[in-house]
Amino acid sequence: MKKSYISAIVILACAAVIGGIAGSSFYKKRHFVEDIVTGEHVTEVRMLSDYNPNLKGTAGDTEIYVLKGAEEGGSLLVLGSTHANEPAGHMAGIVLEENANVKVGTIYVIPSIGHSGLTHNDPLDGSPQYLHYTTPSGELRTFHFGSRASNPIDQWPDPDIYTHRSSGQTLSGSETRNLNRCYPGVEDGTLSERVAYAVTNMINTEGIDMEIDLHESSPEYAVNNATVAHERAMTIASEGVLDLQLEGISMSLEPSPVTLHGLTHRELGDFTNTYALLMETGNPSQGRLRGRTDEALAQTGIDPCYVINYDLGLLYVDYSSGSFPMELRVGRHLAGIQAYINAFNNNSEKQIVVEGIPTYDEMLANKVGYYLK
Ligand SMILES: [Zn+2]
Structure with a gap:
């Protein structure tokens, strides 16, 4: 030969x-199917495809955990993992539905709204595929660390230019798989557009009063430790931010830009009657300045590159401890949810009363695994 x-x-x-x-x-x-336990106070589990049948049997379909109190009241929708490489929102959603006990009103939790994005990683980013937590009973539970975008297996090919349907705004082609550029969505559009449509339709069908979308961002990105609010939600957002600041949790308030389309805080505010809010925490495992990217970085946020950049004054989060751990980031999201519920109650005749959400201090002390069933 x-x-x-x-x-x-x-x-x-x-x-x-x-x-x-x-x-x-x-x-x-x-x-891989995540073992998300249905919380003992969950009254019903629905599917996102109940609000857009075009999602049935696709990777865009996902569970909606409904926690309905014995007494009628206001309603809240919480979205986790819109961007599946921002795991604190995913974990906060899971901790919320597994622990919360709603007494008055209704809370809807969708921990995996970016379900397709959870099923893959960003190419060439070296990200971990999974995150692990040990529960109080000693069980090891495994969750996805995913991608910012929907899986190309579910939505392919990307166009050269992505045109947002309702506004005509144009963005680079890969943004067509960014769920948070697809709202208010298209009933029979791409997978990401169909998911966005289902959320918009759900809010309109159920008359949901307030919606909170949980995100994370690079510590060097200016919109960080921040809440972005639609103009109709500004009163609630400012009251909530003040409460958080008084608790010692730094939170800035950003108005939703009126000319940037496709995002929850813009389109859900414009296309529904809900108060639309979005929260960001710092996530070193997502930043461009990071070093080795593994589960330890995603969980602890310890990265020597970020220490250097903090010392140079280039970060938008307090990185003086040299870490930004998951319990701090999940604790911030849960404290924000509680603060915005309180602010909603102060500004509405309808009320939402909920027990069992771990406080910020409890989450810092006990860490995420403690609150998993
Ligand atoms: Zn995000």
Whole structure:
């Protein structure tokens, strides 16, 4: 046999082995089903496809946990993992539905609204695939660390330019898979547009009073430790921010830009009657200045590159401790949810009364696994 044939066979064999290993890892992540426990006070579990049948049987469909109090009142929708590489929102949603006990009104929790994005990672980012927590009973629970965008297996190919349907705004083609550029959505559009439509339709159908979308952002990004609010939600947002500041939790308030389309805080405020809010915490595992990216970084936020940048004054979060752990980020989201519920109650005849949400101090002390069933 010619020497060149032997080299070609060896190269092909190596490529097949590498492709096989990568393919099996991709397949495993794609089909991994998170073991999200239905909280003992959850009164009903619905599916997102109940609000857009075009999602049935797709990776965009996901559970809606309904916590309805014995007494009628106001209603709140909480969205986690709109961006699936921002895990504090996903975990805050899970802790909320597994622990909250609603007495008055209704809270709807969708911990995996970016479900398709949870099933893969951003290419070339070296991100971890999973996060692990130990429960008080000693059980190890595993959750996805995903991508900012929907999985291209579910939505392909990307156009060269993405045109937002209701405004005509144009963005780069890959933004077509960014759920938070697709609101208010399109009933029979791309997968991301169909998911966005289902949320908009759900809020209108159920008459949901307030909506909070949980995000994280790079510590070097200006909108950080912040709440972004639609103009109709400004009174509630400012009262909530003041309360959080008094509790010692730094939170800034940003108005939703009127010319930036497709985001929850803009379109859910414009296309429904809900008070639309979005919260951001700092997440070093998502930042561009980070070093080695693994589960430890996602969980602890400890990164020497961020220490250097904090010392240079380049960050928008207090990184003086040299860490930004998951319990702090989840604790911030849960404290924000409680503060905005209190502010809603002060400004509405309808009330939402809920017990069992871990406080910020409790979350810092006990950490996330303690609150998983
Ligand atoms: Zn985000």
